[in-house]
Amino acid sequence: MGVSGSGKSTIGPLLATALGVDFADADAFHPAANVAKMSRGQPLTDADRWPWLDAIGAWLDARGAAGGVVTCSALKRSYRDRLRAGRPAVRLLHLSGEAALIMARQAAREGHFMPPSLMASQFAALEPPAPEEGAITLSVAATPEAILAAALEALATG
Ligand SMILES: Nc1ncnc2c1ncn2[C@@H]1O[C@H](COP(=O)(O)OP(=O)(O)OP(=O)(O)O)[C@@H](O)[C@H]1O
Ligand SMILES: O=C(O)[C@H](O)[C@@H](O)[C@H](O)[C@H](O)CO
Numbered sequence: 108m109g110v111s112g113s114g115k116s117t118i119g120p121l122l123a124t125a126l127g128v129d130f131a132d133a134d135a136f137h138p139a140a141n142v143a144k145m146s147r148g149q150p151l152t153d154a155d156r157w158p159w160l161d162a163i164g165a166w167l168d169a170r171g172a173a174g175g176v177v178t179c180s181a182l183k184r185s186y187r188d189r190l191r192a193g194r195p196a197v198r199l200l201h202l203s204g205e206a207a208l209i210m211a212r213q214a215a216r217e218g219h220f221m222p223p224s225l226m227a228s229q230f231a232a233l234e235p236p237a238p239e240e241g242a243i244t245l246s247v248a249a250t251p252e253a254i255l256a257a258a259l260e261a262l263a264t265g
Contacts, residue, residue, distance in 0.1 A: 108181035109202035110229040111221045112213025115178035121255045123176035133179040136162040146220045150228035182232040204247035
């Protein structure tokens with residue numbers, strides 16, 4: 108989880124490969140209307156996000172006991188609770204860091220539908236995980252390789 112540009116699509120496949128499980132990117136689960144909306148520079152509403160979150164949950168369910176790695180911004184507590192309902196094995200990893208760094212990376216990225224103008228709304232919507240959510244927080248300031256190593260260590264010890 109994490110705002111746009113936090114590195115979910117970068118770290119997620121590395122983690123899935125290291126764990127030997129399937130990977131999916133949350134962007135693949137957005138209805139076309141959601142992608143069109145974001146491309147126009149309009150933030151998604153909760154109503155836009157519920158079906159998308161449920162599609163991500165269904166992907167996890169289909170993995171069964173083997174599990175999988177799926178990226179999802181999961182910005183609000185209510186979204187994370189929806190993803191976890193009935194799925195007690197779900198682990199959260201939050202790619203977290205300074206807004207300036209994440210926004211600079213997001214703006215420098217090419218070929219993605221998500222416009223930099225939506226970054227303020229991403230940070231406004233973000234509710235960092237509360238302690239009882241048990242999320243693993245990973246600093247985006249590190250290299251992808253270091254983030255992967257930290258994620259694997261936290262998963263193994265947590
Ligand atoms: N740890 C890192 N160090 C340096 N650059 C990074 C790191 N993580 C990601 N990047 C770069 O930052 C940009 C944004 O990363 P990425 O596309 O993975 O974010 P994202 O969270 O998947 O975004 P979105 O939710 O919009 O799809 C990319 O150009 C990526 O190469
Ligand atoms: O909840 C949201 O607002 C969306 O998931 C966005 O975060 C984008 O899908 C993604 O970040 C762009 O790739």
